Amino acid sequence: MGALNINVFNPVRIHFGNGFISEAGKIAKKYSDTALIVTGKTSMQKSGTLGRLVKILKDAGVNPVIYDKITPNPTIDEIDEAARIAKEKRVGLIIGLGGGSPLDSSKAIAVAAKGNIPVWDYLKTPATEALPVITIVSTSGTGSEVNRYSVMTNPKTKEKPGFGYECMYPKEAIIDPEIMASMPPYVTAATGFDVFVHVLEAFTGKARNAFSSAYCMQTFYLLKDNLIKAYNEPNNLEIRGNMALASALAGLAIDLSGVGIIHALEHPVSGNYPNVAHGAGLAALVVESMKYNLEACKRDFMLIAHHLGVKRAGKTDDEYAYSLIEKIEEMLKAINLNIRLKDLGVEKDRLPGMAKEAFATMGFAAQNNPETVDEKEALKLLEASY
Ligand code: NZQ
Ligand code: MN
Numbered sequence: 001m002g003a004l005n006i007n008v009f010n011p012v013r014i015h016f017g018n019g020f021i022s023e024a025g026k027i028a029k030k031y032s033d034t035a036l037i038v039t040g041k042t043s044m045q046k047s048g049t050l051g052r053l054v055k056i057l058k059d060a061g062v063n064p065v066i067y068d069k070i071t072p073n074p075t076i077d078e079i080d081e082a083a084r085i086a087k088e089k090r091v092g093l094i095i096g097l098g099g100g101s102p103l104d105s106s107k108a109i110a111v112a113a114k115g116n117i118p119v120w121d122y123l124k125t126p127a128t129e130a131l132p133v134i135t136i137v138s139t140s141g142t143g144s145e146v147n148r149y150s151v152m153t154n155p156k157t158k159e160k161p162g163f164g165y166e167c168m169y170p171k172e173a174i175i176d177p178e179i180m181a182s183m184p185p186y187v188t189a190a191t192g193f194d195v196f197v198h199v200l201e202a203f204t205g206k207a208r209n210a211f212s213s214a215y216c217m218q219t220f221y222l223l224k225d226n227l228i229k230a231y232n233e234p235n236n237l238e239i240r241g242n243m244a245l246a247s248a249l250a251g252l253a254i255d256l257s258g259v260g261i262i263h264a265l266e267h268p269v270s271g272n273y274p275n276v277a278h279g280a281g282l283a284a285l286v287v288e289s290m291k292y293n294l295e296a297c298k299r300d301f302m303l304i305a306h307h308l309g310v311k312r313a314g315k316t317d318d319e320y321a322y323s324l325i326e327k328i329e330e331m332l333k334a335i336n337l338n339i340r341l342k343d344l345g346v347e348k349d350r351l352p353g354m355a356k357e358a359f360a361t362m363g364f365a366a367q368n369n370p371e372t373v374d375e376k377e378a379l380k381l382l383e384a385s386y
Contacts, residue, residue, distance in 0.1 A: 025060025141191025143251015
């Protein structure tokens with residue numbers, strides 16, 4: 001299995017449990033007396049979580065500064081602005097509160113606040129230091145809570161690359177399922193499906209290894225019993241907790257083994273169309289990409305089908321491997337994400353440019369795909385998913 005050289009490192013201290021946000025003050029105080037809270041524009045205000053965090057921090061003697069302008073699929077302008085504020089206010093800690101967008105931003109801000117160059121330049125200039133980051137995650141999706149990656153969009157060029165240096169690992173992650181209960185069904189569906197694609201791609205990719213595969217296996221089990229239920233029973237905290245665990249495990253898996261062509265193709269979609277939820281973009285691309293990878297992944301698809309509870313019955317190997325694709329289509333229908341790129345507002349004449357971008361900005365993911373893929377084939381996948 002997989003690469004011969006394996007390098008395993010993840011320094012994130014993970015705290016998991018209902019109500020754990022109440023410990024955020026004590027945890028923050030270990031790092032600084034002043035923290036920049038990085039969050040989005042509405043959800044954490046509306047659910048009362050931001051107000052609660054502010055009080056918890058103040059009670060522990062940590063002075064909070066708030067930056068609450070992060071948009072879904074965050075831009076470098078927001079990140080640079082927040083980094084400027086972090087410097088001005090001399091904060092010693094960044095706390096990301098929200099979904100992948102605020103959490104990714106918190107890591108990028110932590111880097112930019114330490115240096116003197118725009119955050120975009122860190123794509124080329126490796127960062128070696130960053131302010132400490134604590135993540136408090138509100139979606140169960142990206143895995144950003146426990147990994148080093150940050151994804152940002154350049155609004156001028158529409159490029160949406162990811163980057164991640166060792167100094168960007170959060171110091172601590174607070175995973176409190178109660179915070180996730182307020183996710184509306186569409187966000188639950190899109191972020192939950194993101195988890196599936198993380199483990200699909202980490203489990204089958206060229207950089208797979210025994211460690212990431214272990215995370216993936218447990219995640220498949222968790223998804224089998226909880227993804228659709230989370231959509232239908234938003235207030236069931238046990239199910240929210242299981243999805244939160246799945247998100248974190250999958251986040252650790254991609255930290256080790258990366259993603260593949262589905263992610264490489266999705267980033268140009270939500271980069272060009274920032275109102276597209278990352279998980280919805282993945283949903284539109286997954287079926288055609290799985291068909292493309294079927295031959296290369298036959299044994300893995302059989303194993304995943306088994307983990308997701310698909311009965312083998314009298315199926316041949318080929319049929320059983322293919323049944324995973326049918327299972328995923330079924331799952332997408334159950335969470336109302338059985339969609340195509342045109343349903344997301346993507347314009348057909350933009351597809352060739354997007355195929356090019358997949359390699360320019362997400363080349364490492366395209367190269368990790370189990371089946372070799374070039375720009376021409378990438379365009380075919382986009383067209384077939386349209
Ligand atoms: O707008 P706000 O107030 O932030 O509300 C958000 C947003 O509108 C809302 N929301 C979040 N938690 C909620 C909630 N609403 C009610 N209750 C809650 N508990 O949901 C909307 C989407 O949030 P967002 O953070 O954008 O979603 P997600 O968690 O899917 O993050 C997506 C971003 O993460 C990147 C994506 O590319 C995208 O930019 N990714 C990061 C990865 C990583 N760090 O490893 C890997 C992923 O593959 C992905 O690329
Ligand atoms: Mn993803």
